[in-house]
Amino acid sequence: MAEQLSEFARVLQADNDADSLLTHLVKAAIELVPGTDEASISLITGRADVESRAPSSDLPRQVDALQTRVGQGPCLDAVFEHGTVSVPDMAQEDRWPRFAEGAMNLGAASMLAFQLYVEGDNLGAMNLYSRHANAFTVESEENGLLIAAHASVAIAGSKKMDQMHDALANRDTIGQAKGILMERFGITANQAFILLVRSSSHTNTKLATIAEYLTGTGELPHHSR
Known part of the structure; x- marks a missing residue:
């Protein structure tokens, strides 16, 4: 046994x-x-x-x-x-x-x-x-x-472990979204993050969801631009 x-x-x-x-x-x-x-x-x-x-x-x-x-x-x-x-x-x-x-x-x-x-x-x-x-x-x-x-x-x-995997996945997605905004607008990482946070606040949507949308479509949600 x-x-x-x-x-x-x-x-x-x-x-x-x-x-x-x-x-x-x-x-x-x-x-x-x-x-x-x-x-x-x-x-x-x-x-x-x-x-x-x-x-x-x-x-x-x-x-x-x-x-x-x-x-x-x-x-x-x-x-x-x-x-x-x-x-x-x-x-x-x-x-x-x-x-x-x-x-x-x-x-x-x-x-x-x-x-x-x-x-x-x-x-x-x-x-x-x-x-x-x-x-x-x-x-x-x-x-x-x-x-x-x-x-x-x-x-x-x-x-x-599941929570850690989710956190890492969200971190990577947010990093990719910041990179898209930095390249598109010629802004810093902090400024790109502020844009994501503002979009999250204006649309009442989780930051990770905003980042996922941006990396999937190349755009921020329309009503938050």
């Missing part, structure tokens, strides 16, 4: 693509957590919109959609309240009556849900599913917590 987790951590560290990272996470959960038949990741934005990511089959996709539709279930409790939520036997579950009946009919006999991260109003959870009742053990919960801990670090790193 320690060797498998080490390999899992190396894979996550090397992967900066968010979708690929979530897919690796789901595969690792199925392989390393005893009793797991299927898995998925839930991303909650603004504490309202729940999105199912990297589901391993139709079962987690449908159960995730059910939680969103009825507004209750182990994933939501995990991310908002408890951190880890276990459902040993869906047929005997009374915490979320509407969800439990629907999930059982879809084929989910037991579940485990782990909180992955909380970042303001943005949250994430790892959901594990079994087609058999009482499929998950103490070892399942322990292994799931270890995977969730590794995944939380990797997801946080991926988010920061």
